[in-house]
Amino acid sequence: QVQLVESGGGLVQAGGSLRLSCAASGRTFSSYTMGWFRQAPGKDREFVGRIIRSGGSTDYADSAKGRFTISRDNAKNTVYLQMNSLKPEDTAVYYCAAGSFGTTTMRSYDYWGQGTQVTVSS
Numbered sequence: 001q002v003q004l005v006e007s008g009g010g011l012v013q014a015g016g017s018l019r020l021s022c023a024a025s026g027r028t029f030s031s032y033t034m035g036w037f038r039q040a041p042g043k044d045r046e047f048v049g050r051i052i053r054s055g056g057s058t059d060y061a062d063s064a065k066g067r068f069t070i071s072r073d074n075a076k077n078t079v080y081l082q083m084n085s086l087k088p089e090d091t092a093v094y095y096c097a098a099g100s101f102g103t104t105t106m107r108s109y110d111y112w113g114q115g116t117q118v119t120v121s122s
Helices: none
Strands: 004-007 010-013 018-024 033-039 046-051 058-060 068-073 078-083 092-099 116-121
Touching (some): 004 092, 018 033, 018 092, 018 116, 033 078
Antiparallel strands (some): 046 058, 092 116
């Protein structure tokens, strides 16, 4: 069982930056691919990016490429989402997720955090 807790959300102006953190419980954190998803009001939850178990490989949704960076610290059981050049359309609740074989789809993740709100003002 893995418990995930996101933090770092808040209100930021367009063009600003935020770093989200996701702290995981359990000893097997390094064995999970960690994903970030987001859900804007009235929209489906969508893939933002993921980092493979070893931490050596990442991939991102087109909307995140060049602006967002995912990293992880397996010693701290924590994954990060650095978001730069934020836009109003990035406003959403951001979720982290853990999956043994996590891909770009929600169903490939077994554990989810409660989410953290990110609001980008214009």
